[in-house]
Amino acid sequence: MSDKVCVGAIGGAFGVHGEVRLKSFTADPEAIADYAPLTSEDGSRSFDVQITRPVSGGFAARLSGIRSKEEADALRGLKLFAPRDRLPSLPDDEYYHADLIGLAVHDTGGAELGRVKTVLNHGAGDLLEVQLKGEARSVLLPFTLAVVPTVDLTAGRIVADPPEGLLE
Incomplete structure:
Protein backbone atom coordinates (compact mmCIF):
# COMPACT_ATOMS: atom_id res chain seq x y z
CA MET A 1 0.00 0.00 0.00
CA SER A 2 1.21 3.44 -0.87
CA ASP A 3 1.78 6.02 1.85
CA LYS A 4 -0.19 8.52 -0.28
CA VAL A 5 -3.76 8.33 -1.55
CA CYS A 6 -5.20 10.29 -4.48
CA GLU A 19 -9.18 29.66 -8.76
CA VAL A 20 -9.23 26.07 -9.96
CA ARG A 21 -12.01 23.61 -10.69
CA LEU A 22 -11.40 20.83 -8.15
CA LYS A 23 -12.87 17.33 -8.35
CA SER A 24 -12.90 15.56 -4.99
CA PHE A 25 -12.58 11.79 -4.62
CA THR A 26 -13.27 11.76 -0.87
CA ALA A 27 -16.43 10.20 0.64
CA ASP A 28 -17.46 13.66 1.88
CA PRO A 29 -16.39 15.79 -1.10
CA GLU A 30 -15.91 18.99 0.91
CA ALA A 31 -13.58 17.16 3.34
CA ILE A 32 -10.79 17.27 0.75
CA ALA A 33 -9.66 20.60 2.21
CA ASP A 34 -9.29 18.95 5.65
CA VAL A 49 -6.75 24.20 -0.27
CA GLN A 50 -9.64 26.58 0.36
CA ILE A 51 -12.97 25.62 -1.17
CA THR A 52 -14.77 28.77 -2.28
CA ARG A 53 -18.04 27.36 -3.66
CA PRO A 54 -19.63 24.33 -5.30
CA VAL A 55 -19.64 24.31 -9.12
CA SER A 56 -20.82 21.80 -11.71
CA GLY A 57 -18.71 18.64 -11.35
CA GLY A 58 -16.89 19.70 -8.18
CA PHE A 59 -15.75 22.86 -6.44
CA ALA A 60 -14.12 26.15 -7.18
CA ALA A 61 -11.07 26.36 -4.92
CA ARG A 62 -8.04 28.46 -4.17
CA LEU A 63 -4.68 26.73 -3.94
CA SER A 64 -1.77 28.32 -2.12
CA GLY A 65 0.70 29.95 -4.51
CA ILE A 66 -1.70 30.05 -7.47
CA ARG A 67 -2.65 33.62 -8.32
CA SER A 68 -3.50 33.76 -12.04
CA LYS A 69 -5.67 31.98 -14.59
CA GLU A 70 -2.51 30.90 -16.43
CA GLU A 71 -1.03 29.29 -13.31
CA ALA A 72 -4.34 27.54 -12.61
CA ASP A 73 -4.63 26.30 -16.22
CA ALA A 74 -1.10 24.89 -16.03
CA LEU A 75 -2.32 22.55 -13.26
CA ARG A 76 -5.09 21.00 -15.42
CA GLY A 77 -5.15 17.22 -14.88
CA LEU A 78 -2.87 17.30 -11.81
CA LYS A 79 -3.85 14.62 -9.29
CA LEU A 80 -3.69 15.65 -5.65
CA PHE A 81 -2.53 13.29 -2.91
CA ALA A 82 -2.83 13.21 0.87
CA PRO A 83 -0.71 11.17 3.28
CA ARG A 84 -2.55 7.97 4.25
CA ASP A 85 -2.13 8.73 7.96
CA ARG A 86 -4.25 11.90 7.60
CA LEU A 87 -7.19 9.95 6.16
CA PRO A 88 -9.83 8.33 8.35
CA SER A 89 -9.60 4.64 9.21
CA LEU A 90 -12.07 2.51 7.29
CA PRO A 91 -14.38 -0.23 8.54
CA ASP A 92 -13.36 -3.81 7.71
CA ASP A 93 -15.55 -4.01 4.60
CA GLU A 94 -14.42 -0.71 2.99
CA TYR A 95 -11.25 -0.02 1.01
CA TYR A 96 -9.43 2.88 -0.56
CA HIS A 97 -9.48 2.46 -4.35
CA ALA A 98 -5.71 2.97 -4.40
CA ASP A 99 -5.30 -0.19 -2.28
CA LEU A 100 -7.27 -2.34 -4.73
CA ILE A 101 -5.42 -1.35 -7.90
CA GLY A 102 -2.83 -3.95 -8.83
CA LEU A 103 -4.24 -6.75 -6.66
CA ALA A 104 -4.38 -10.23 -8.18
CA VAL A 105 -7.91 -11.50 -8.77
CA HIS A 106 -8.52 -15.25 -8.28
CA ASP A 107 -11.67 -17.24 -8.87
CA THR A 108 -13.21 -19.29 -6.06
CA GLY A 109 -11.20 -22.31 -7.22
CA GLY A 110 -7.91 -20.44 -6.79
CA ALA A 111 -7.08 -19.84 -10.48
CA GLU A 112 -5.73 -16.36 -11.22
CA LEU A 113 -8.06 -14.39 -13.48
CA GLY A 114 -5.99 -11.21 -13.75
CA ARG A 115 -5.23 -7.98 -11.91
CA VAL A 116 -7.27 -4.95 -10.92
CA LYS A 117 -6.47 -2.21 -13.41
CA THR A 118 -8.72 0.49 -11.98
CA VAL A 119 -11.82 1.06 -9.85
CA LEU A 120 -14.71 2.84 -11.53
CA ASN A 121 -17.92 4.33 -10.18
CA HIS A 122 -20.49 5.75 -12.56
CA GLY A 123 -23.14 6.25 -9.90
CA ALA A 124 -24.57 2.75 -9.53
CA GLY A 125 -21.78 1.21 -7.44
CA ASP A 126 -18.12 0.39 -7.79
CA GLY A 134 -2.59 -13.44 -20.71
CA GLU A 135 -5.19 -11.44 -22.65
CA ALA A 136 -5.38 -7.93 -24.06
CA ARG A 137 -8.96 -7.42 -22.90
CA SER A 138 -10.31 -6.46 -19.54
CA VAL A 139 -13.69 -7.04 -17.90
CA LEU A 140 -15.77 -5.01 -15.46
CA LEU A 141 -16.50 -6.90 -12.27
CA PRO A 142 -19.21 -5.55 -9.92
CA PHE A 143 -17.57 -4.80 -6.56
CA THR A 144 -20.30 -6.35 -4.43
CA LEU A 145 -20.09 -8.90 -1.62
CA ALA A 146 -21.82 -11.50 -3.82
CA VAL A 147 -19.26 -11.17 -6.64
CA VAL A 148 -16.19 -10.28 -4.54
CA PRO A 149 -16.56 -12.15 -1.25
CA THR A 150 -12.92 -11.75 -0.16
CA VAL A 151 -10.41 -8.89 -0.28
CA ASP A 152 -7.10 -9.74 1.41
CA LEU A 153 -4.87 -6.67 1.29
CA THR A 154 -2.14 -8.41 3.29
CA ALA A 155 -1.87 -11.24 0.76
CA GLY A 156 -2.43 -8.87 -2.16
CA ARG A 157 -5.35 -10.79 -3.59
CA ILE A 158 -9.06 -10.71 -4.24
CA VAL A 159 -11.31 -13.77 -4.52
CA ALA A 160 -14.11 -13.29 -7.03
CA ASP A 161 -17.11 -15.29 -8.18
CA PRO A 162 -17.75 -13.63 -11.57
CA PRO A 163 -21.27 -13.68 -13.02
CA GLU A 164 -21.79 -16.51 -15.50
CA GLY A 165 -20.67 -15.60 -19.02
CA LEU A 166 -18.56 -12.62 -18.00
CA LEU A 167 -15.23 -14.22 -18.82
CA GLU A 168 -16.29 -15.84 -22.12
Whole structure:
Protein backbone atom coordinates (compact mmCIF):
# COMPACT_ATOMS: atom_id res chain seq x y z
CA MET A 1 0.00 0.00 0.00
CA SER A 2 1.21 3.44 -0.87
CA ASP A 3 1.78 6.02 1.85
CA LYS A 4 -0.19 8.52 -0.28
CA VAL A 5 -3.76 8.33 -1.55
CA CYS A 6 -5.20 10.29 -4.48
CA VAL A 7 -7.99 12.47 -3.05
CA GLY A 8 -8.71 14.80 -5.97
CA ALA A 9 -7.79 16.24 -9.35
CA ILE A 10 -7.64 19.69 -10.87
CA GLY A 11 -9.86 20.30 -13.88
CA GLY A 12 -8.25 23.61 -14.85
CA ALA A 13 -8.83 27.28 -14.15
CA PHE A 14 -12.15 28.60 -12.85
CA GLY A 15 -12.43 32.30 -13.54
CA VAL A 16 -9.57 34.74 -14.03
CA HIS A 17 -8.24 35.18 -10.47
CA GLY A 18 -6.38 31.90 -9.99
CA GLU A 19 -9.18 29.66 -8.76
CA VAL A 20 -9.23 26.07 -9.96
CA ARG A 21 -12.01 23.61 -10.69
CA LEU A 22 -11.40 20.83 -8.15
CA LYS A 23 -12.87 17.33 -8.35
CA SER A 24 -12.90 15.56 -4.99
CA PHE A 25 -12.58 11.79 -4.62
CA THR A 26 -13.27 11.76 -0.87
CA ALA A 27 -16.43 10.20 0.64
CA ASP A 28 -17.46 13.66 1.88
CA PRO A 29 -16.39 15.79 -1.10
CA GLU A 30 -15.91 18.99 0.91
CA ALA A 31 -13.58 17.16 3.34
CA ILE A 32 -10.79 17.27 0.75
CA ALA A 33 -9.66 20.60 2.21
CA ASP A 34 -9.29 18.95 5.65
CA TYR A 35 -6.44 16.77 4.37
CA ALA A 36 -4.31 19.66 3.12
CA PRO A 37 -1.60 20.32 2.37
CA LEU A 38 -2.11 18.15 -0.71
CA THR A 39 0.77 17.24 -2.97
CA SER A 40 1.43 16.16 -6.53
CA GLU A 41 2.14 12.43 -6.91
CA ASP A 42 5.91 12.95 -6.89
CA GLY A 43 5.68 15.37 -3.95
CA SER A 44 7.34 18.21 -5.86
CA ARG A 45 4.33 20.55 -5.43
CA SER A 46 2.32 21.17 -2.27
CA PHE A 47 -0.90 23.16 -1.86
CA ASP A 48 -3.14 24.37 0.92
CA VAL A 49 -6.75 24.20 -0.27
CA GLN A 50 -9.64 26.58 0.36
CA ILE A 51 -12.97 25.62 -1.17
CA THR A 52 -14.77 28.77 -2.28
CA ARG A 53 -18.04 27.36 -3.66
CA PRO A 54 -19.63 24.33 -5.30
CA VAL A 55 -19.64 24.31 -9.12
CA SER A 56 -20.82 21.80 -11.71
CA GLY A 57 -18.71 18.64 -11.35
CA GLY A 58 -16.89 19.70 -8.18
CA PHE A 59 -15.75 22.86 -6.44
CA ALA A 60 -14.12 26.15 -7.18
CA ALA A 61 -11.07 26.36 -4.92
CA ARG A 62 -8.04 28.46 -4.17
CA LEU A 63 -4.68 26.73 -3.94
CA SER A 64 -1.77 28.32 -2.12
CA GLY A 65 0.70 29.95 -4.51
CA ILE A 66 -1.70 30.05 -7.47
CA ARG A 67 -2.65 33.62 -8.32
CA SER A 68 -3.50 33.76 -12.04
CA LYS A 69 -5.67 31.98 -14.59
CA GLU A 70 -2.51 30.90 -16.43
CA GLU A 71 -1.03 29.29 -13.31
CA ALA A 72 -4.34 27.54 -12.61
CA ASP A 73 -4.63 26.30 -16.22
CA ALA A 74 -1.10 24.89 -16.03
CA LEU A 75 -2.32 22.55 -13.26
CA ARG A 76 -5.09 21.00 -15.42
CA GLY A 77 -5.15 17.22 -14.88
CA LEU A 78 -2.87 17.30 -11.81
CA LYS A 79 -3.85 14.62 -9.29
CA LEU A 80 -3.69 15.65 -5.65
CA PHE A 81 -2.53 13.29 -2.91
CA ALA A 82 -2.83 13.21 0.87
CA PRO A 83 -0.71 11.17 3.28
CA ARG A 84 -2.55 7.97 4.25
CA ASP A 85 -2.13 8.73 7.96
CA ARG A 86 -4.25 11.90 7.60
CA LEU A 87 -7.19 9.95 6.16
CA PRO A 88 -9.83 8.33 8.35
CA SER A 89 -9.60 4.64 9.21
CA LEU A 90 -12.07 2.51 7.29
CA PRO A 91 -14.38 -0.23 8.54
CA ASP A 92 -13.36 -3.81 7.71
CA ASP A 93 -15.55 -4.01 4.60
CA GLU A 94 -14.42 -0.71 2.99
CA TYR A 95 -11.25 -0.02 1.01
CA TYR A 96 -9.43 2.88 -0.56
CA HIS A 97 -9.48 2.46 -4.35
CA ALA A 98 -5.71 2.97 -4.40
CA ASP A 99 -5.30 -0.19 -2.28
CA LEU A 100 -7.27 -2.34 -4.73
CA ILE A 101 -5.42 -1.35 -7.90
CA GLY A 102 -2.83 -3.95 -8.83
CA LEU A 103 -4.24 -6.75 -6.66
CA ALA A 104 -4.38 -10.23 -8.18
CA VAL A 105 -7.91 -11.50 -8.77
CA HIS A 106 -8.52 -15.25 -8.28
CA ASP A 107 -11.67 -17.24 -8.87
CA THR A 108 -13.21 -19.29 -6.06
CA GLY A 109 -11.20 -22.31 -7.22
CA GLY A 110 -7.91 -20.44 -6.79
CA ALA A 111 -7.08 -19.84 -10.48
CA GLU A 112 -5.73 -16.36 -11.22
CA LEU A 113 -8.06 -14.39 -13.48
CA GLY A 114 -5.99 -11.21 -13.75
CA ARG A 115 -5.23 -7.98 -11.91
CA VAL A 116 -7.27 -4.95 -10.92
CA LYS A 117 -6.47 -2.21 -13.41
CA THR A 118 -8.72 0.49 -11.98
CA VAL A 119 -11.82 1.06 -9.85
CA LEU A 120 -14.71 2.84 -11.53
CA ASN A 121 -17.92 4.33 -10.18
CA HIS A 122 -20.49 5.75 -12.56
CA GLY A 123 -23.14 6.25 -9.90
CA ALA A 124 -24.57 2.75 -9.53
CA GLY A 125 -21.78 1.21 -7.44
CA ASP A 126 -18.12 0.39 -7.79
CA LEU A 127 -16.76 -1.72 -10.64
CA LEU A 128 -13.35 -3.35 -10.74
CA GLU A 129 -11.72 -3.24 -14.17
CA VAL A 130 -9.78 -6.49 -14.28
CA GLN A 131 -7.05 -6.97 -16.89
CA LEU A 132 -7.38 -10.65 -17.73
CA LYS A 133 -4.26 -12.78 -17.35
CA GLY A 134 -2.59 -13.44 -20.71
CA GLU A 135 -5.19 -11.44 -22.65
CA ALA A 136 -5.38 -7.93 -24.06
CA ARG A 137 -8.96 -7.42 -22.90
CA SER A 138 -10.31 -6.46 -19.54
CA VAL A 139 -13.69 -7.04 -17.90
CA LEU A 140 -15.77 -5.01 -15.46
CA LEU A 141 -16.50 -6.90 -12.27
CA PRO A 142 -19.21 -5.55 -9.92
CA PHE A 143 -17.57 -4.80 -6.56
CA THR A 144 -20.30 -6.35 -4.43
CA LEU A 145 -20.09 -8.90 -1.62
CA ALA A 146 -21.82 -11.50 -3.82
CA VAL A 147 -19.26 -11.17 -6.64
CA VAL A 148 -16.19 -10.28 -4.54
CA PRO A 149 -16.56 -12.15 -1.25
CA THR A 150 -12.92 -11.75 -0.16
CA VAL A 151 -10.41 -8.89 -0.28
CA ASP A 152 -7.10 -9.74 1.41
CA LEU A 153 -4.87 -6.67 1.29
CA THR A 154 -2.14 -8.41 3.29
CA ALA A 155 -1.87 -11.24 0.76
CA GLY A 156 -2.43 -8.87 -2.16
CA ARG A 157 -5.35 -10.79 -3.59
CA ILE A 158 -9.06 -10.71 -4.24
CA VAL A 159 -11.31 -13.77 -4.52
CA ALA A 160 -14.11 -13.29 -7.03
CA ASP A 161 -17.11 -15.29 -8.18
CA PRO A 162 -17.75 -13.63 -11.57
CA PRO A 163 -21.27 -13.68 -13.02
CA GLU A 164 -21.79 -16.51 -15.50
CA GLY A 165 -20.67 -15.60 -19.02
CA LEU A 166 -18.56 -12.62 -18.00
CA LEU A 167 -15.23 -14.22 -18.82
CA GLU A 168 -16.29 -15.84 -22.12
